[in-house]
Amino acid sequence: MASMVETGSVSQERWSAVDRYIGDLLIGDDPALDAALQDSAAAGLPPIAVTPAQGKLLELLARVQGARTILELGTLGGYSTIWLARALPAGGRIVTLEANSRYAALARASIARAGLGEVVELRVGAALETLPQLAAEGAGPFDMIFIDADKGNYPGYFEWSLKLSRPGTLIVGDNVVRDGAILDPDAEDPSGGNETIKGVRRFYEMLAAESRVSATAIQTVGDKGYDGFALAIVGA
Ligand code: SAH
Ligand code: DHB
Ligand code: MG
Numbered sequence: 001m002a003s004m005v006e007t008g009s010v011s012q013e014r015w016s017a018v019d020r021y022i023g024d025l026l027i028g029d030d031p032a033l034d035a036a037l038q039d040s041a042a043a044g045l046p047p048i049a050v051t052p053a054q055g056k057l058l059e060l061l062a063r064v065q066g067a068r069t070i071l072e073l074g075t076l077g078g079y080s081t082i083w084l085a086r087a088l089p090a091g092g093r094i095v096t097l098e099a100n101s102r103y104a105a106l107a108r109a110s111i112a113r114a115g116l117g118e119v120v121e122l123r124v125g126a127a128l129e130t131l132p133q134l135a136a137e138g139a140g141p142f143d144m145i146f147i148d149a150d151k152g153n154y155p156g157y158f159e160w161s162l163k164l165s166r167p168g169t170l171i172v173g174d175n176v177v178r179d180g181a182i183l184d185p186d187a188e189d190p191s192g193g194n195e196t197i198k199g200v201r202r203f204y205e206m207l208a209a210e211s212r213v214s215a216t217a218i219q220t221v222g223d224k225g226y227d228g229f230a231l232a233i234v235g236a
Contacts, residue, residue, distance in 0.1 A: 010033070010064050010221075012135055012205060012225060015221040015222050015223065015225070015226075016222070016223045018222070019051055019052075019053055019223040020223075021223040022052075022053050023051070023052040023053060026053070026056065027052045027053065027056055030052075030111055032082060032110070032114035032115070033052070033055070033082055033083070033112065033114070035080060035113060036077055036078055036079050036082060036107075036110035036113075036114070037049065037077070037118075038078030038169060039077065039106060039109070039112075040076070040079070040106060043077075043106050045076060045103060045106065046076075046141040048076065048149075048191070048224070049077065049079035049080060050080045050083070050174065050224075051085050051222050051223045051224055053222060054156050054220070054222070054224075054229075055079060055080055055082075055083035056083065056090075057229075058080060058083050058084055058087075058142065058146065058172070059083045059084065059086055059087045060087075061144070061170065061172065061231075062070065062087030062088070062122050062144050063087045065143055065144050065170045066142035066143070067087060067088065067092070067139075067142075067144040067170070067209075068088065068089060068091070068092045068093070068143055069092065069093055069094075069095075069140070069142045069143050069144075070084050070085075070087075070092075070093075070094040070095070070142060070143065070144045070145070070146070071094070071095050071097075071134075071140070071142040071145045071146070071161070071164060071228060072084060072094060072095070072096040072097065072143075072146045072148065073115055073127045073131075073144075073146065073148060074097070074098065074099050074127075074147075074148035074149030074150075074174075074195065075096040075097065075098035075103065075104060075107045076098070076103055076107065077103060077106050077107050077110055078096075078106070078107030078108070078110040078111045078114075078120075078122075079109060079110075080109065080148065081094065081096045081107065081116075081120055081122075082114045082116060082160075084144075084146060085111070085114075085116045085119045085120050086114075088119060088128070090152060091117065093119060093121065094119060094120050094121070095119070095120075095121045095122075095123065095134065095139065095142075096120060096150075097122075097123050097125070097127045097130050097131070097149065098113040098122060098123075098124055099124070099125060099126050099127065099149070099150075100124075101124050104122055104124045107122060108122055127137075127149050127153070127160075128153060128156055128157075128160075131157070131160040131164070132160070134164065135160070135161065135163055137194065139164065140163075140164035140165070141164060141165050141166035141169060142164050142165065142169060143163045143166075143168075143170070143174070144169065144170045144171075145164065145165065145169065145170070145171045145172070146172050146174070146189040147161065147171065147172065147173040148173075148175070148176065150192060150195075150196075151175055151189070151191075151192050151195070151196035151199045151200050152192055152195030152196055152198065152199035153199060153205055154173060154199045154202070154203040155199060155203055156201060157211075157225060158171070158173075158203055158206050158207070159206075162210070162212065162213075163236065166235040167234055167235055167236045168234065168235065169232065169233070169234040170231070170232070170233055170234075171213070171230075171231070171232040171233075171234065172229055172230070172231055172232075173203060173229065173230035173232075173236075174227075174229060174233075175196075175200070175202070175209050175227050175228075176200050176203065176217050176227070176228045176229065177217070177219050177220070177226060177227045177228030178196065178197065178200065178227060178231045179183075179225060179227070181197055182197055182200050182201055182224065184197070185198065185201060187196065196199075203230070204217070204230070207230065207232055211235075212215060212234055212235050212236070213232040213233065213234055213235065214232065214233050214235060215230060215231065215232035215233075216230070216231055216232075217230040217231070220233070
């Protein structure tokens with residue numbers, strides 16, 4: 001979603017124009033992904049999926065990682081799910097968790113249209129309830145985990161991600177900069193209020209304190225404004 005931040009002469013308008021340039025050249029038209037976004041917009045889902053360039057980054061990260069199993073928290077309309085699922089080799093699997101059953105139904109349709117219905121397992125429910133169920137079933141360890149559900153719960157999601165990891169698992173967290181608002185513990189985020197800010201800040205503190213991970217975060221600008229991704233590798 002476009003932010004109102006302006007940095008000198010470089011504006012949101014320019015970030016969006018560059019995202020279009022990158023998208024046109026390096027991604028282009030993609031019927032299944034384009035239809036997923038169109039149906040999401042038509043159904044009134046919030047326009048907060050990763051951008052095309054970010055989605056392709058997720059796909060490339062999953063391929064670099066050689067991921068055969070991926071866990072995603074926060075499906076929305078299935079846009080990032082499709083990117084991640086495409087990175088999987090034959091026999092690979094992605095489990096994606098979504099609290100909103102209406103979003104989940106739309107995501108299922110878009111994932112099926114992308115030819116990925118057999119690769120994706122979508123579980124409906126609050127992730128803090130579905131994650132323990134997954135663990136109890138003996139799911140995992142996952143090779144890659146993408147955390148992108150409600151930001152206030154990122155600390156809990158990180159704990160469950162570690163339980164569902166192995167040494168070498170790549171954990172990616174979206175939305176860890178929020179226009180720079182994460183600098184102010186009392187800031188109110190447009191999405192999730194102060195809980196979002198508190199959750200993301202605690203997530204950083206856990207990444208810093210957890211001896212089993214090596215982590216960084218990268219600030220991003222583009223069609224979704226000024227935000228960022230955290231990246232962490234689980235060690236021994
Ligand atoms: N990964 C998606 C965007 C996810 S937006 C993409 O890039 O295409 C965040 C999603 O998390 C929303 O669909 C929201 O309904 C979902 N969500 C919010 N709270 C949740 C919870 N407690 N458990 C699971 N999903 C949740
Ligand atoms: C917003 C963006 C996201 O990528 C997300 O996962 C949730 C909310 C937003 O900008 O509101
Ligand atoms: Mg996000």
